[in-house]
Structures are given as C-alpha cells and as structure tokens.
Amino acid sequence: MTNPNGRFGIHGGQYMPETLMNAVIELEEAYNHYKNDPEFNKELTELFNNYAGRPSLLYYAEKMTKDLGGAKVYLKREDLNHTGSHKINNVLGQALLAKKMGKTRLIAETGAGQHGVATATAAALLDMECVVFMGEEDTKRQALNVYRMRLLGATVIPVKNGTATLKDAVSEAMREWTSRISDTHYCLGSVMGPHPFPTIVRDFQAVISKEIKQQMMEAEGKLPDVVMACCGGGSNAIGSFYHFIEDKSVRLIGCEAAGRGIDTFETAATINTGRVGIFHGMKSYFCQDEFGQIAPVYSISAGLDYPGIGPEHAYLHDIGRAEYVPVTDEEAVNAFEYLSRTEGIIPAIESAHAVAHALKIVPGMSKDQTVVITISGRGDKDCAAIARYRGEDINE
Amino acid sequence: MSNTAKAFENGKAFIPFITCGDPDLETTKLVVKEAVRAGADLIELGIPFSDPTAEGPVIQAASERALKGGVTTDKIFAMVEELRKEVTIPLTFMTYANVVFSYGAERFISHCKEVGIDGLVLPDIPFEEKEEFLPYTKKYGVDLVSLIAPTSEDRISMIASEAEGYIYIVSSLGVTGVRSKITTDIASLTSQVKAASHVPCAIGFGISTPEQAKAMAQYADGVIVGSAIVKIIAEYGKDAPSHVYEYIKSMKDAIR
Numbered sequence: 001m002t003n004p005n006g007r008f009g010i011h012g013g014q015y016m017p018e019t020l021m022n023a024v025i026e027l028e029e030a031y032n033h034y035k036n037d038p039e040f041n042k043e044l045t046e047l048f049n050n051y052a053g054r055p056s057l058l059y060y061a062e063k064m065t066k067d068l069g070g071a072k073v074y075l076k077r078e079d080l081n082h083t084g085s086h087k088i089n090n091v092l093g094q095a096l097l098a099k100k101m102g103k104t105r106l107i108a109e110t111g112a113g114q115h116g117v118a119t120a121t122a123a124a125l126l127d128m129e130c131v132v133f134m135g136e137e138d139t140k141r142q143a144l145n146v147y148r149m150r151l152l153g154a155t156v157i158p159v160k161n162g163t164a165t166l167k168d169a170v171s172e173a174m175r176e177w178t179s180r181i182s183d184t185h186y187c188l189g190s191v192m193g194p195h196p197f198p199t200i201v202r203d204f205q206a207v208i209s210k211e212i213k214q215q216m217m218e219a220e221g222k223l224p225d226v227v228m229a230c231c232g233g234g235s236n237a238i239g240s241f242y243h244f245i246e247d248k249s250v251r252l253i254g255c256e257a258a259g260r261g262i263d264t265f266e267t268a269a270t271i272n273t274g275r276v277g278i279f280h281g282m283k284s285y286f287c288q289d290e291f292g293q294i295a296p297v298y299s300i301s302a303g304l305d306y307p308g309i310g311p312e313h314a315y316l317h318d319i320g321r322a323e324y325v326p327v328t329d330e331e332a333v334n335a336f337e338y339l340s341r342t343e344g345i346i347p348a349i350e351s352a353h354a355v356a357h358a359l360k361i362v363p364g365m366s367k368d369q370t371v372v373i374t375i376s377g378r379g380d381k382d383c384a385a386i387a388r389y390r391g392e393d394i395n396e
Numbered sequence: 397m398s399n400t401a402k403a404f405e406n407g408k409a410f411i412p413f414i415t416c417g418d419p420d421l422e423t424t425k426l427v428v429k430e431a432v433r434a435g436a437d438l439i440e441l442g443i444p445f446s447d448p449t450a451e452g453p454v455i456q457a458a459s460e461r462a463l464k465g466g467v468t469t470d471k472i473f474a475m476v477e478e479l480r481k482e483v484t485i486p487l488t489f490m491t492y493a494n495v496v497f498s499y500g501a502e503r504f505i506s507h508c509k510e511v512g513i514d515g516l517v518l519p520d521i522p523f524e525e526k527e528e529f530l531p532y533t534k535k536y537g538v539d540l541v542s543l544i545a546p547t548s549e550d551r552i553s554m555i556a557s558e559a560e561g562y563i564y565i566v567s568s569l570g571v572t573g574v575r576s577k578i579t580t581d582i583a584s585l586t587s588q589v590k591a592a593s594h595v596p597c598a599i600g601f602g603i604s605t606p607e608q609a610k611a612m613a614q615y616a617d618g619v620i621v622g623s624a625i626v627k628i629i630a631e632y633g634k635d636a637p638s639h640v641y642e643y644i645k646s647m648k649d650a651i652r
Binding site for chain 1: 445446447449450452456460463468469470492493494495496497498499519520521522523524525528543544545546547548549550551555566569570571
C-alpha cells in the first residue's frame, strides 16, 4: 500500500525542511532494517507482553449489547495497556528503534497528554532523555498528565504559539528537531507527518487489529461486521483497521470530533469539513480557509483536536474503503457517561466518540452481526473536564 | 539567465526578507521601496502562513500579526502589481507549500508571472517533492529556489546540480532568527555547493550584523537577512521604512 516515497494514493510524501531530510531518510533506512530483524522484534514483543500488558482484552459488552438490542458489541480494551492508552504501542516501538539508532533523547508532541506520558514512560524505561511539547491550553485541560510526565522524568514545555493546542505542539516539536538532530529522535505520536512516520506508527499500532482478528475468530469464529475507532490523526483507528483492509466484508468506521457540529467553525472533523492540503510534512485533508491558512479547530477532546488526518486515512476515504463520521461533544459526553454506567468502563473522551457512533448504528443491525469498538484509552484524565462540561466543579 | 540571478550582477547581493502585511500592506510597500533605495539586490516577500514551521519567534509573530490584520494571498498579489510600477529588482515569494497548493499551483504560479514575481522559496518543499510545483514554475518561467542545509551532506550535489535562479544556503541548524554566532563550517559548505552548481548562492538564517554579513559574503554570492529586519518593523511599525533603509544600507555597505 505504500510506495517508496511514502504515498497513499495522492496523500503522504515528505514535505519537510531540507535540514531534516537526511534525518527522515536515516530513520527510514533504520526502520527498514530493524523491522525484519528477529532480535528487534523479540525485544519489542517482550516489551509489549511483559511491560505494556499485551495482548489487550477483547471484551464482550453483554449489557450494552442487550441494551441496544442489535449487533453484538465487543470492546477492544487498549485502555488497559500500561499508561492507559494505545499510545504505548507506538512509543515502545519508536523508542527501541531510536535506541538502536544510537539516539539518546526523545522529543514528542502531545495533545491530551497520553502520547507524552507514554513517551516519558518509554524514556524512563530505556534510560533516555525526554522533552514533551504540549499546547498551553492543553496543559490546563490535562494538568494531571503534565504532572505524570514530570514524575516520569520528562521536561514538559508549554507551547504558547497559535492556538496553543496539538497542532502548535507538533510545529514546535518539528522546530526543536530541526535544531538538534544528531542525538534526538522525534517520537511522533500519530500516523501523520512526513514519510516514514505514517508507516512506522501504523505498523507499531497494527498489533491492535492483528489481535482483534485472532480474538474474534476465537470468540465468534468469524470476522466482525464493523470495526470502529475514534480518529484524530488516526493512530488507534489505523491500528484497528489495518489487518481488515483486505477483508472487504468488514466495515471500517473512523469517528471524527465534530466539536459543536460540522456546520459550525468549532469543529475538528477533518474529512467532513476539510480539503486536501500540505502541512506538517504530508499531503492529506486539513481544516483550512480559502487561502490555505490552517484553521483553528475545536473539540472537547484534546487528543482529537487536530486540523489534519493521517495520509492513509485520507486515502482510505478517497477509495471508499473506510467511512469517516462526525460525532459532537454532546454525543461523546453522553457516550462517556453511558459506557461508565452500562459496563463500568470509563473510556477516554476520545474513545467515547467511537462509542457514541456505535450507539447510533448498533440498534439498527441484526443480532447475528458483530461490532468491535476500540477503546483507545481510559477516561480518568477526562473526569474533571466532563464534570465541568456538566456544570460541576471538582478538584483534580 | 533567470531574473533572480540578475540580483548577483552588482557584486555581493544583499537580500532582505519582509513579511507582507506587517503591520499593514501600505507599510510593506514603503519598506520595499526604501530597501531598494538602500541597495537591496533582491527582495524576498513573505506571504504569511498560519503555522510557519521553519520560522523562529520573530517571523512567527510577524506572520500572526499580518494574518490578524487581514492580509491574504490575493491582497499581496495586488500589492506586488502596484509595486512593480516602480520596483525593477528581482522579487521572490517566500511562503509555505499549502499557500501555493490551496490557491491552485498553476493559478498561483501564473499569477506570480503576471504580477512580476521571479521566484518562489518554499522551505517545506525539499528536492523529493519539487515535482509538486516544478511543472508550473518551468511553464511560467518562475524560479523554484532550492535550499541546502548544514545537514544536506551527500544530498548537496543532487540539489545543487538542478538548482534554478539561486541557491539558498541555510547557515545553521534550527529555525530562522538572529544568532550571536554561526558555528557551521560555511567555507566548506559553500565550496561543496559551488562545485556542483551553475547558479549563485546566498546564505541566510541567523545573520543580523554587518560583521556577520561581511564574513558570510566572503564565501557566498549573497546574504539573506530576515528576522533582523522583521524585528525593526515590529519595533517601529508604520515608522519602520526609514529605519529599514538605514539598516539595509549598513548591511549592503559591509558586503560591497
């Protein structure tokens, strides 16, 4: 699916400053070497299984299934991973790769803080220095995660430029990488940025769909009818989709953050409201104005609050292989509360976007069908913000 | 010879960068005219972008001010058309790929030709992606300027041999902005570039003082200065043109 220049259809590519070109080429060469290296894969599997807690559960949500009265609902529990989200899959892979490349320092961007926490964790484990860039707005929304990163030994740099959210954190991490390359690996957190990042991150996250497939065959003896996940940059979504792309019977649904609605300016639903552009190293869909200025986006979820989407998703959309649907703040918060009460599982507000869409489609499906929803992370980090959304002020 | 290469006919070239629309387009016009009067050989006109990933804080802030002030690509094209009634030195646009792409690459580049823009500097278009715009820059005779960085190493000859107009040599790692010291081995970098190219080369990133400009001009055919000028404009606002004149005169004198 990837051509040598990292294209997914018209999307992808390497729209990067010349200063970083040799760094991304070096990364690609190292990755191509290590991805087939038995020793590397053995070490990574060891970290996945004995550190991150893989394989993650595929849980049959019986109460939710009965309540909705349609298809059988399974939850892929990435929230049970060490550090509380799917982000650890990618980070362990990249940190190990960086270490093999002789790098001693990891830098990362973070939105909700989950990727930052995961990177700080891997850095602590592998004895690497760690600097995390986080939009100042997000450091306030996710104060607990800022503390977790510091506790793990990372330096957190609040980014004040622009909208002070995820896109600005990415820009600032890229600027930092431009100034310090030789000892530093940019541990990008999603399936975005210049080639080879979208491919590397996808490959490390693809463990999610690999496990779903095995677990569904064990549980049901057949493939699921629908696999769905929330989608900002799209790493948990592509991880959930990847091993089903060739199985055309499986419907793939990415749930975008519509914020206050796709007919408002306060949205982050890229496929639903954006158009093709070039930004942050890649060609893909972006929320932008008529002159190509990147739009300030909005979502209650800091992790989906990004104006672009990974190039492979853009391609899956173009060819009609995956669907991308908008889910509003209100729908996501309702789903956050619903899953907590129905199954005793508090999902991340990001993941709640996928749950919200499931609440819409599952009742209309037949009882012999199955739906897998990836719960990309756990929702402890969101409790204070959701309480605020409901008009209740609690101390974190 | 391309129009941009003509900038290097009067000895070492001095190339200022100006963010269009900071504080407003009227001031930008006056600054350009003063820059020409002070001896600028080519001017890079920055079309502000919302997320300029290759820029340091000074140009980031200028871009933000300009966009908040309502500047758009169309208004900048109109300004250049006006300027061209008086200004004859080569002019290039420096901006980001999405500004060109979203306008429609052919529409943008044909407009460049119509209004008298001679070249394009796009820091997020490396050698591997230049086909995105090259068919149109060739069709309309606008130079797509190549950048070479201290990390380019084995890529230098590939980039330099296909370069058009002039080569923009990035002096240092990191983003644009004033630096007290440039630590790259510029002599070695420029000699590698010159060995592989047929076009002049100019050095930018981090240069702000006449002494630095003079030192850089020993090795290169020109010197590019952005943040130092944008800083003067930020400080003096509408009164900036005369201050920019004084500054550029001192810089051009240093490299003559």
